[in-house]
Amino acid sequence: MKTLVWVEHDGQAVKDATLSAVTAASKLGEVHLLVAGENVAGVAEAAAKIAGVGKVHVADGAPFAHALAENVAPLVATLMEGHDAFVAPATTTGKNITPRVAALLDVMQLSDILSVEGPDTFTRPIYAGNAIATVKTSDAKLVVTVRGTAFEKAAAEGGSGTIEAIEGVGTDAGVSSFVSAEIAQSARPELTSAKIIVSGGRALGSAEEFHKLIDPLADKLGAGVGASRAAVDAGYAPNDYQVGQTGKIVAPEVYVAVGISGAIQHLAGMKDSKVIVAINKDEDAPIFQVADLGLVGDLFKLVPELTEKL
Amino acid sequence: MKALVPVKRVLDYNVKPRVKADGTGVDLANVKMSMNPFDEIAVEEAIRLKEKGVVTEIVAVSIGVAKAQDTLRTALAMGADRAILVTAETEVEPLAVAKLLKAIVDEEAPQLVILGKQAIDDDANQTGQMLAALLGWGQGTFASKVEVEGDSAKVTREVDGGLETVSLKLPAIITTDLRLNEPRYATLPNIMKAKSKPLATKTPADYAVDIAPRLTVVSVAEPSKRQAGAKVADVDELVMKLKAMGVAK
Numbered sequence: 001m002k003t004l005v006w007v008e009h010d011g012q013a014v015k016d017a018t019l020s021a022v023t024a025a026s027k028l029g030e031v032h033l034l035v036a037g038e039n040v041a042g043v044a045e046a047a048a049k050i051a052g053v054g055k056v057h058v059a060d061g062a063p064f065a066h067a068l069a070e071n072v073a074p075l076v077a078t079l080m081e082g083h084d085a086f087v088a089p090a091t092t093t094g095k096n097i098t099p100r101v102a103a104l105l106d107v108m109q110l111s112d113i114l115s116v117e118g119p120d121t122f123t124r125p126i127y128a129g130n131a132i133a134t135v136k137t138s139d140a141k142l143v144v145t146v147r148g149t150a151f152e153k154a155a156a157e158g159g160s161g162t163i164e165a166i167e168g169v170g171t172d173a174g175v176s177s178f179v180s181a182e183i184a185q186s187a188r189p190e191l192t193s194a195k196i197i198v199s200g201g202r203a204l205g206s207a208e209e210f211h212k213l214i215d216p217l218a219d220k221l222g223a224g225v226g227a228s229r230a231a232v233d234a235g236y237a238p239n240d241y242q243v244g245q246t247g248k249i250v251a252p253e254v255y256v257a258v259g260i261s262g263a264i265q266h267l268a269g270m271k272d273s274k275v276i277v278a279i280n281k282d283e284d285a286p287i288f289q290v291a292d293l294g295l296v297g298d299l300f301k302l303v304p305e306l307t308e309k310l
Numbered sequence: 311m312k313a314l315v316p317v318k319r320v321l322d323y324n325v326k327p328r329v330k331a332d333g334t335g336v337d338l339a340n341v342k343m344s345m346n347p348f349d350e351i352a353v354e355e356a357i358r359l360k361e362k363g364v365v366t367e368i369v370a371v372s373i374g375v376a377k378a379q380d381t382l383r384t385a386l387a388m389g390a391d392r393a394i395l396v397t398a399e400t401e402v403e404p405l406a407v408a409k410l411l412k413a414i415v416d417e418e419a420p421q422l423v424i425l426g427k428q429a430i431d432d433d434a435n436q437t438g439q440m441l442a443a444l445l446g447w448g449q450g451t452f453a454s455k456v457e458v459e460g461d462s463a464k465v466t467r468e469v470d471g472g473l474e475t476v477s478l479k480l481p482a483i484i485t486t487d488l489r490l491n492e493p494r495y496a497t498l499p500n501i502m503k504a505k506s507k508p509l510a511t512k513t514p515a516d517y518a519v520d521i522a523p524r525l526t527v528v529s530v531a532e533p534s535k536r537q538a539g540a541k542v543a544d545v546d547e548l549v550m551k552l553k554a555m556g557v558a559k
Binding site: 066068069070073091092093095096097098099100101102103104106107108109110111112121125126127128129130131132133134135136137138139173174175176177178179180181182183184192196221229232233238239240245246248253254264265271275276277283288289290291292293294295296302305306309310 | 321323326327329336403404405408427428430431432433434435436437438439440441442443444446447448449450451452454464467468469470471472473474475476477478479482487488489523524525526527528529530531532533536537538539540541542544545546548549551552555557
């Protein structure tokens with residue numbers, strides 16, 4: 001089976017989510033990549049080095065500069081004439097583009113797959129991860145998005161793919177255009193690839209306390225910083241910190257939940273973490289039902305003490 | 311302009327889903343069902359656009375069992391003007407929903423279709439994008455801010471690293487993210503009034519759309535349970551355990 005994988009990148013480097021998608025795709029067959037963007041020669045070279053990669057299709061042109069689904073989806077649909085499956089990481093870019101591709105091909109998409117059970121059979125979470133469905137497709141072409149945390153990352157080096165430019169690219173669908181982006185700057189590890197995550201909830205009480213307590217603990221551990229929806233809605237942390245069904249899905253080695261009660265929507269985003277540590281003053285909080293290590297008490301006292309003793 | 315708002319009846323978000331013992335699905339008998347939370351946000355946004363004088367009529371649509379009528383009445387009570395129910399006794403996949411919505415769009419000619427970004431039951435996050443593809447329209451997914459100016463819509467989207475703003479030529483598709491707005495509650499007088507608002511009932515056959523599923527659910531299982539953990543007495547014990555795991559030095 002010839003599989004085309006969407007390469008997620010920021011114009012310079014290939015993002016880790018791509019590497020997990022490559023692993024999932026390699027379970028289906030021959031892996032080809034698609035690098036779309038503007039001035040992406042460097043990205044294409046990096047992509048060609050990913051282990052196990054065959055051809056790297058490169059669409060370099062202004063219409064692809066910001067990965068607008070309206071311009072990218074028709075390109076992918078055309079490339080799918082020579083491929084049997086399209087695989088994209090379940091990032092916001094992947095989720096934006098992939099269903100548009102599926103509809104153009106008149107096939108149903110499988111979202112956020114957790115495992116490949118066979119050439120047409122996959123598992124995926126439903127109901128905020130409270131149930132796992134095994135699903136078989138009868139469509140001629142496969143279109144899937146991959147949950148990054150469910151697949152090992154393919155090695156970023158060691159491959160020798162051949163780079164092939166797609167000729168005649170450059171069509172703009174003319175229905176949408178990029179205006180601006182506000183990308184949060186952070187020196188900390190990116191949430192979805194961090195090995196350790198320290199996450200804060202509503203109990204922190206204010207943005208000030210959030211940064212005063214959570215940031216030093218995260219820095220001590222070299223951790224990424226996350227937040228519950230309640231903390232984000234209250235303005236304690238920016239939107240892209242949110243972990244949960246509607247935010248980011250993470251599975252770090254250690255997840256430290258501070259002042260988070262553990263609503264099912266939050267658990268959906270982090271319950272596959274290897275070790276969960278919970279600090280909460282309510283000993284009946286649902287978070288303790290999934291925590292490996294629980295500490296009951298006042299976080300305003302315990303967190304600074306923990307930071308100091310680490 | 312007219313706005314079309316598709317809404318879905320789903321298991322209430324506060325209810326913990328129970329997987330059926332025979333592994334055929336999630337038990338939906340005698341459990342509370344509600345409007346998908348993202349769809350409430352979509353209805354609210356359409357109403358706010360109407361209050362600003364941008365939208366003149368709001369048509370709510372739902373596809374599903376006869377009881378989905380309740381979900382449409384909720385949308386009408388919030389402020390939608392009329393509703394269309396497309397009845398289907400089996401689960402309808404996002405691709406088929408998108409095809410039905412396309413047929414309704416062709417008939418109703420709205421300038422905006424506002425959908426939720428995902429339904430909290432199948433967690434697919436596909437329908438809006440698929441509908442945009444079928445119509446060839448622009449799509450503003452995961453919207454946290456919408457501004458309609460003349461014949462275009464400026465949509466701020468929640469993306470992985472932060473926010474991104476795109477401009478869409480109307481007609482266009484918007485899918486809502488959580489922070490777009492806070493949906494209003496339907497008041498009792500409005501719930502009463504909603505009962506007399508028009509609600510048309512249709513079938514997929516009326517739109518000549520084949521809703522046969524492309525996917526077969528082989529089985530539905532409980533996720534693997536986590537081992538129950540232990541509580542530690544104090545910070546010292548926590549630090550000791552973290553060190554033993556190699557997390558801290």
